[in-house]
Amino acid sequence: MTGAEGTFCLVLHSHLPWLAHHGAWPVGEEWLYQAWAHSYLPVVDLLERFAAEGRRDVLTLGVTPVLAAQLDDPYSLRGVHDWLGNWQLRAHGAAPRLPELAAREHRESAVALERFEGRWRHGFSPLLRPLVDSGVVELLGGPAAHPFQPLLDERLRAFALETGLRDTALRLGSRPAGIWAPECGYAPGMERGYAAAGVRRFLVDGPSLGNQTWAARRVGDSDVVCFGRDLEVSYRVWSPRVGYPGHPDYRDFHTYDHASGLKPSRVTGVEVAPQDKRPYDPEAARAAVRGHTEDFVGAVVARLRELRAAHGREALVVAAYDTELYGHWWHEGPLWLESVLRALPEAGVRVTTLRGAVEAGHVVGSVEVPASSWGAGKDWNTWGGPQVADFVHANAELQRELLGLELGGAVRDPVADQAVREALLSLSSDWAFMVTKDSAADYARYRAKAHAERFRELAVEIRAARGGSDLGRVDRARGRAAELRALSGPFGHLDARAL
Known part of the structure; x- marks a missing residue:
């Protein structure tokens, strides 16, 4: 040196x-x-x-x-x-x-x-x-x-x-x-x-x-x-x-x-x-x-x-x-x-x-690094504390539902891809941070909830597609996924099958 x-x-x-x-x-x-x-x-x-x-x-x-x-x-x-x-x-x-x-x-x-x-x-x-x-x-x-x-x-x-x-x-x-x-x-x-x-x-x-x-x-x-x-x-x-x-x-x-x-x-x-x-x-x-x-x-x-x-x-x-x-x-x-x-x-x-x-x-x-962050108190409280306990619960439930979906297949499914994309956006750390810090908290709660609801909307269609051959419903689901991707479409390479 x-x-x-x-x-x-x-x-x-x-x-x-x-x-x-x-x-x-x-x-x-x-x-x-x-x-x-x-x-x-x-x-x-x-x-x-x-x-x-x-x-x-x-x-x-x-x-x-x-x-x-x-x-x-x-x-x-x-x-x-x-x-x-x-x-x-x-x-x-x-x-x-x-x-x-x-x-x-x-x-x-x-x-x-x-x-x-x-x-x-x-x-x-x-x-x-x-x-x-x-x-x-x-x-x-x-x-x-x-x-x-x-x-x-x-x-x-x-x-x-x-x-x-x-x-x-x-x-x-x-x-x-x-x-x-x-x-x-x-x-x-x-x-x-x-x-x-x-x-x-x-x-x-x-x-x-x-x-x-x-x-x-x-x-x-x-x-x-x-x-x-x-x-x-x-x-x-x-x-x-x-x-x-x-x-x-x-x-x-x-x-x-x-x-x-x-x-x-x-x-x-x-x-x-x-x-x-x-x-x-x-x-x-x-x-x-x-x-x-x-x-x-x-x-x-x-x-x-x-x-x-x-x-x-x-x-x-x-x-x-x-x-x-x-x-x-x-x-x-x-x-x-x-x-x-x-x-x-x-x-x-x-x-x-x-x-x-x-x-x-x-x-x-x-x-050996302990559990930590750069938030207040240098712990996880900003993202997992009492002020955002509802976030913690909702995010845990969303993860369970996401990981419980069967997302494999021979070809990519744009509905599944957008469902995963919406789930990831709902799980952004920004929303809990903004609520804990009382910085545009209403906006943050709205964004987390909206993405979670869109995920669940698409998850319903993914499960329905496994149980029948309603091609019209499949086409409508793909159209809805395309609408949502136009609003929230980062990570175009995202392949839900990797989950």
């Missing part, structure tokens, strides 16, 4: 649940398009600039299969293009009342439109593949539809993981060797399933390793390696209580000009009412970015030195965040991200990927 100070890995987790065709405002497609415009476009632009400079192993990028499906989907591509155009129109409409804000938003929307029309017209995969193939990023995959894996039957867990990994391989031409386990959820023994699927590394939260995150470790008696998120460093940016985005000079996410939907204010203060917040000042925000870059780089260097002194060897720091933090939730996030990734090497820190950390020798011994 040759890093003067040590090694740093930035991991970004890109994920949204399936939103296309399932409502628009405030948490349906609007959520997807805002994240696309304000996070995915600028982060990809940043990575392409690093690629043009010849940089490699810049960061580790998790992209869930369900998000990748939406970013390649023609319907969603048309939708975000319309949304970007509407953003520019909203800026024009605000000009008479808020000229400075309107001019700034016009410039930003024009850049986003140009970027989308010039680079994104055929979806995300054509942009992501060269970044992966050239080693600019290491890609992490994941199971289809982002389920909380510890609460899945092992058969369904293996099926969801294989479906997700195969989906990524079909889009990008290579199968990820690492995954972001949804919600960093882990149950003892899951490493065996990972090894069987060809997964060689995954991420857990720091407390899962007793906060001994200074090196990666093999899990149990397997060759699968886990990395722990260093909370002392990660929480400087974003934690349950504090973080850089709350600085008074950053743009306030929650305050809107309701006539235009634009965001005119800076944070100012957490106790300041929206009408009393000060106008956003880009120069003041850029100054805050410079200060927070220095603070973060200093924290990484200090942490690496502390860990080296404690363990007698070059150490590793892994910081991991949702990609959507950068730009969508934290307007200045992409600028900070680029600034940090440029400043860390200048401070003597090796910046690399999880793969690069393994190659650099940062794997030390083995560990």
